[in-house]
Amino acid sequence: MVISSTLLFPPPSSLFVTAMSILSCVSLANGGYMETKGKHMQYSKFFNVVAASKKPKDHEIKLPSRNGMLIAYTPALLAALSSSAIFPYRDLRIVMLVSVLTIHFFKRVFEVLFVHKYSGSMVLDAAISIGSSYTISTMTMIYDQYLSHDEFREPAIDLKYVGVALFLIGIVGSFYHHNILSNLRKKGDREYRIPKGGLFDLVICPHYLFEIVEFVGISCIGQTTYTFSFTLGTMLYLMGRSYATREWYRSKFGEKFHKDVKALIPYTF
Template sequence: MFQSFVYEEPNPIITVITVVTFSFLAYLGISEICGKHLQYSKFWNVNASAGSSTSSNFLQGKLSSRIGMFVLYAPACVMGFASFLMYPDGGTRFMMVKSVVTVHFLKRVLEVLFVHKYSGGMILGSALLISSSYFMFAAVMVYIQHLTLGYQEPEVDLKYIGLLIFLVGICGNFYHHYLLSKLRDSKEKGYKIPRGGLFSVVICPHYLFEIIGFVGISFISQTSFSFYCALGVALYLMGRSYVTRKWYLSKFENFPKNVKALIPFVF
């Protein structure tokens, strides 16, 4: 039944890339739950080893949050724009895939520059790991879509439904990032319990809408790679939201216990 929704796999190498990508994202999610966090946002210095010398370890160098977040998204954004020059043709679906990938990362870059408020910092190793992952996602997503040109379309066409889902995801993600940015002014560095929007029922609605956005991209693309990427991102952000909720519970005595991590009333 799944074959009705996806393109035929172009070659075995793509299958391997898909499996490796999904496994990597699932591993990151499990690592978050086990306490090994990617070092940014609230967890930017959680894994610092007391016995290690950060000054002698290049990858343990510290970046400001703004620069670190820019490093996360800028290469993938550039890759998105470059895809229009690399593959100028390809039909409606291919144009939609290139567009939503580019818009997704352009939005994140603009948020980094003009919306987010920052505290703490980011470890260089985490910034490079996440940045390279996003860049590879953008590049491989577009390249695999290019390989499907000329293949028979899936029996069930999901691209327009996918575009609607993507728009819901990107708008919901932006709205909750905006609410987070309004929690404190530019001089404040501490964290507060988020309010407004879906923050009344989950602590990470921005992650929920990011997952929705990736689901939308997978529906537009309809490749096995895109579907497994969306699932892998969901697993990672489930882990990240789980530990985020634990962090808020440990830091705020008045944190409402009915507020879930990611899925309203469920998880």
């Protein structure tokens, strides 16, 4: 209780938010575990490699990866942009939270349109499912913040400005390393290469590391149970995904892949 009142708003009197806090963390953690076992999300390059060896299902509608990713990210961006009409507010913390969520998904849509290069496809059902998940999570963060502002006092330790600094570090680092990945291949080139530059010389997934920093920043801005539980789930998911990514590079490139390059955290993991 002391820790909660010092760092977090108490959980609001909403069964929906409480259930979502548990569900989001558990489902993301399970997704990370499944990644380590070779059962990948349907937008990953690993899923496309596995799917290419299987007979496609007759009822599946496949989209170009770019279109699928737009379907996955755009609804959450629109939800964040329109949230002020749904939840009228003037509190600075809420404005900051909505702003960073909007920037986060704007960056993702921008990268889909202008940065990433694609070599696969995405199943429509998966794109809709992922998009729905992002949208619900985004709106739950904002709704939880709105309830917390109305029901409780501010936490004793104010972390929102620390959160903004962490968010900016995370989003710049993530964008920078996504650019490095994109520049590995020219247009029409489908060959995978070992990324070099930035933190890629230390970890194979620095873009995931910086995304975690982003969400830690978002958690510090919000200081609610849901944002922290969602961030914890995201960390566990990206740990599993980065582990799977490292194993994929090791199996594909063998001795060319330096054994000292870790999955996510330099020199550690």
